[in-house]
Amino acid sequence: MSHFKSPLRLSTSLIRQLKQRVRMGSNPLQSHSRSFTSIEGHRPVIVHKRSLDILHDPWFNKGTSFSITERDRLDLRGLLPPNVMTSDQQIERFMADLKTLEHKARDGPSDPNALAMWRILNRLHDRNETMYYKVLIAKIAEYAPIVYTPTVGLVCQNYGGLFRRPRGMYFSAEDRGEMMSMVYNWPADQVDMIVVTDGSRILGLGDLGVQGIGIAIGKLDLYVAAAGINPQRVLPVMIDVGTDNEKLLKDPLYLGLQRHRLDGDEYLAVIDEFMEAVFTRWPHVIVQFEDFQSKWAFKLLQRYRNTFRMFNDDVQGTAGVAIAGLLGAVRAQGSQMIDFPKQKIVVAGAGSAGIGVLNAARKTMARMLGNNEHAFVSAGRQFWVVDANGLITDERENVDPEARPFARKSKEIHRQGLREGASLVEVVQQVKPDVLLGLSAVGGLFSKEVLEALRGSTSTRPAIFAMSNPTNNAECTPEEAFSIVGDNVVFASGSPFKDVDLGNGHIGHCNQGNNMYLFPGIGLGTLLSGSRVISDGMLQVAAECLAAYMTDEEVLKGVIYPSISSIRDITKKVAVAVIKEALDEDLAEGYREMDARELRKLNQEEIEEYVQNNMWSPEYPTLVYKKE
Numbered sequence: 001m002s003h004f005k006s007p008l009r010l011s012t013s014l015i016r017q018l019k020q021r022v023r024m025g026s027n028p029l030q031s032h033s034r035s036f037t038s039i040e041g042h043r044p045v046i047v048h049k050r051s052l053d054i055l056h057d058p059w060f061n062k063g064t065s066f067s068i069t070e071r072d073r074l075d076l077r078g079l080l081p082p083n084v085m086t087s088d089q090q091i092e093r094f095m096a097d098l099k100t101l102e103h104k105a106r107d108g109p110s111d112p113n114a115l116a117m118w119r120i121l122n123r124l125h126d127r128n129e130t131m132y133y134k135v136l137i138a139k140i141a142e143y144a145p146i147v148y149t150p151t152v153g154l155v156c157q158n159y160g161g162l163f164r165r166p167r168g169m170y171f172s173a174e175d176r177g178e179m180m181s182m183v184y185n186w187p188a189d190q191v192d193m194i195v196v197t198d199g200s201r202i203l204g205l206g207d208l209g210v211q212g213i214g215i216a217i218g219k220l221d222l223y224v225a226a227a228g229i230n231p232q233r234v235l236p237v238m239i240d241v242g243t244d245n246e247k248l249l250k251d252p253l254y255l256g257l258q259r260h261r262l263d264g265d266e267y268l269a270v271i272d273e274f275m276e277a278v279f280t281r282w283p284h285v286i287v288q289f290e291d292f293q294s295k296w297a298f299k300l301l302q303r304y305r306n307t308f309r310m311f312n313d314d315v316q317g318t319a320g321v322a323i324a325g326l327l328g329a330v331r332a333q334g335s336q337m338i339d340f341p342k343q344k345i346v347v348a349g350a351g352s353a354g355i356g357v358l359n360a361a362r363k364t365m366a367r368m369l370g371n372n373e374h375a376f377v378s379a380g381r382q383f384w385v386v387d388a389n390g391l392i393t394d395e396r397e398n399v400d401p402e403a404r405p406f407a408r409k410s411k412e413i414h415r416q417g418l419r420e421g422a423s424l425v426e427v428v429q430q431v432k433p434d435v436l437l438g439l440s441a442v443g444g445l446f447s448k449e450v451l452e453a454l455r456g457s458t459s460t461r462p463a464i465f466a467m468s469n470p471t472n473n474a475e476c477t478p479e480e481a482f483s484i485v486g487d488n489v490v491f492a493s494g495s496p497f498k499d500v501d502l503g504n505g506h507i508g509h510c511n512q513g514n515n516m517y518l519f520p521g522i523g524l525g526t527l528l529s530g531s532r533v534i535s536d537g538m539l540q541v542a543a544e545c546l547a548a549y550m551t552d553e554e555v556l557k558g559v560i561y562p563s564i565s566s567i568r569d570i571t572k573k574v575a576v577a578v579i580k581e582a583l584d585e586d587l588a589e590g591y592r593e594m595d596a597r598e599l600r601k602l603n604q605e606e607i608e609e610y611v612q613n614n615m616w617s618p619e620y621p622t623l624v625y626k627k628e
């Protein structure tokens with residue numbers, strides 16, 4: 001049976017004629033016979049394909065021009081950005097992209113180079129996945145900065161122009177009531193990992209709307225490269241609930257819904273429907289929430305974390321990476337990890353990432369101090385939190401509920417010569433912290449004055465974490481940190497920077513403090529344990545595993561995070577730790593033929609082997625044809 005469906009009311013004789021042409025082996029569409037040109041544009045074309053097969057067929061593909069009814073008819077709903085474009089608009093978008101490249105090439109070589117590399121890699125990804133991942137794994141240090149931060153930020157900003165072949169799924173506010181069937185448009189029967197964003201806070205670049213799909217794609221590239229998740233079983237997802245980015249709202253070539261973001265219950269209803277749909281089709285999938293604005297990041301995490309296998313990378317992944325780095329910084333001072341609760345820590349930024357780090361760091365300190373209420377209260381005194389309105393104290397009106405536990409008591413603060421709203425410089429001057437940590441998304445926030453104030457730190461070796469992404473949003477550069485604060489600072493940044501030559505043969509090491517060191521292992525460990533949920537304990541052991549990865553010799557040199565070339569190895573170790581914890585907490589339900597009982601029988605070495613054996617490697621399999 002052919003999948004012939006008539007989009008127009010056609011006369012039966014025309015249909016018969018068309019069918020006959022197909023039977024005779026001539027595709028009416030491929031016919032260039034002049035006698036047909038008069039009705040060329042109106043005649044329906046018979047297709048024997050649906051879904052991605054159509055989008056991947058250059059002859060049938062119309063990209064964003066597929067109408068809504070056609071998308072429904074051909075099982076394309078969700079496989080394209082929601083905005084339907086005319087073919088003129090498509091061409092305009094393409095030309096605008098071409099011009100942007102020319103224009104940028106005149107402005108300087110770095111960004112267009114990175115974008116050009118992304119395009120070349122992306123084209124390889126489209127035509128040969130095995131080869132793409134082979135290249136990525138072999139040269140991860142070189143290409144992670146292209147497929148991941150910082151270039152992925154630029155890619156998202158320019159996604160309208162860069163968009164070629166769609167990748168992943170789009171669920172939009174217009175799809176309410178349809179998602180449960182739309183998920184079946186995805187061709188894979190098994191999906192292990194979904195990374196989903198609503199595009200509301202992409203890196204430190206703000207609301208990029210539908211263009212945020214790039215970050216989900218980039219994160220999943222690391223899932224494949226670092227965790228060996230099979231690329232056929234990953235699914236990047238964009239939930240388009242509109243955008244509050246005025247520029248995109250006005251851009252006629254924008255690919256997403258041109259309306260303001262849904263809010264409140266309407267917003268929640270869309271995300272709920274998405275979660276129900278994906279977990280109905282793929283009950284064992286893991287969903288990583290990525291780059292949701294803080295306002296929703298915490299709420300969604302609380303809403304879903306006890307029922308679904310999900311986590312929020314910005315809140316929980318970042319927290320673990322920061323804890324590992326903070327413990328490394330303590331060791332770099334020549335102290336023991338157990339001295340962590342003595343550290344004075346100033347945090348700039350109280351969004352999803354900053355608050356995630358603060359909660360985890362406070363809990364880690366409290367555990368070290370005896371794990372009781374008193375310990376928790378006293379741990380809270382080690383933190384000073386500065387946001388866009390300055391130091392947060394209990395005098396602050398309308399403080400976010402998540403930040404409230406970190407608001408300093410005004411009495412205490414007055415004794416330190418500080419007050420509500422004190423500036424970052426003042427706070428650093430008065431507190432003389434051991435650690436200055438930035439998750440503010442404000443490039444250059446650690447100004448000369450702030451760094452000079454840090455010279456007064458009571459630490460023998462102050463640590464600076466300029467964790468905001470991408471590169472231009474880093475709170476300071478390593479050059480600034482080493483030259484202003486001193487040669488022996490410990491430095492980490494969210495996006496990669498080069499080490500600094502300090503002269504006399506000395507190197508100022510620049511660590512990359514990025515959640516990429518944890519999320520792949522958290523996902524892999526959860527998948528292979530079959531844990532029902534992702535518990536605090538599993539996240540905690542992941543962070544401890546990363547901290548323990550570094551040797552004393554390395555940390556004393558200021559090297560507190562591994563090099564990205566060992567990301568596959570560290571990911572494997574993190575996954576092993578996560579599996580063991582899931583077993584200890586009785587959350588593990590097993591994976592495929594390894595049921596929970598069998599899993600429980602494995603010793604450390606066998607768990608390591610189990611993880612290794614389940615990591616996909618890019619090798620060409622032998623293909624054999626068999627008729628269906």
Ligand SMILES: NC(=O)c1ccc[n+]([C@@H]2O[C@H](COP(=O)([O-])OP(=O)(O)OC[C@H]3O[C@@H](n4cnc5c(N)ncnc54)[C@H](O)[C@@H]3O)[C@@H](O)[C@H]2O)c1
Pocket residue numbers: 201202203204205293294313314318321348349350351352353354386387388389424439440441442445467468469470473493494495513514515516
């Ligand atoms: N390195 C990593 O692994 C990692 C992980 C997650 C997020 N990040 C980065 O962290 C940044 C923040 O992410 P988020 O989700 O928390 O964003 P957010 O927008 O929710 O939070 C930003 C916070 O910074 C504060 N802020 C703004 N201006 C400030 C100023 N002048 N001084 C002090 N604070 C100021 C805001 O008040 C807010 O509390 C982004 O750049 C993101 O890329 C990095």
Ligand SMILES: O=C(O)C[C@H](O)C(=O)O
Pocket residue numbers: 148149202203204291313314468469494514515516
């Ligand atoms: O994406 C990254 O590089 C880290 C982090 O998730 C971020 O939002 O900045």
Ligand SMILES: [Mg+2]
Pocket residue numbers: 203290291313314
């Ligand atoms: Mg993120």
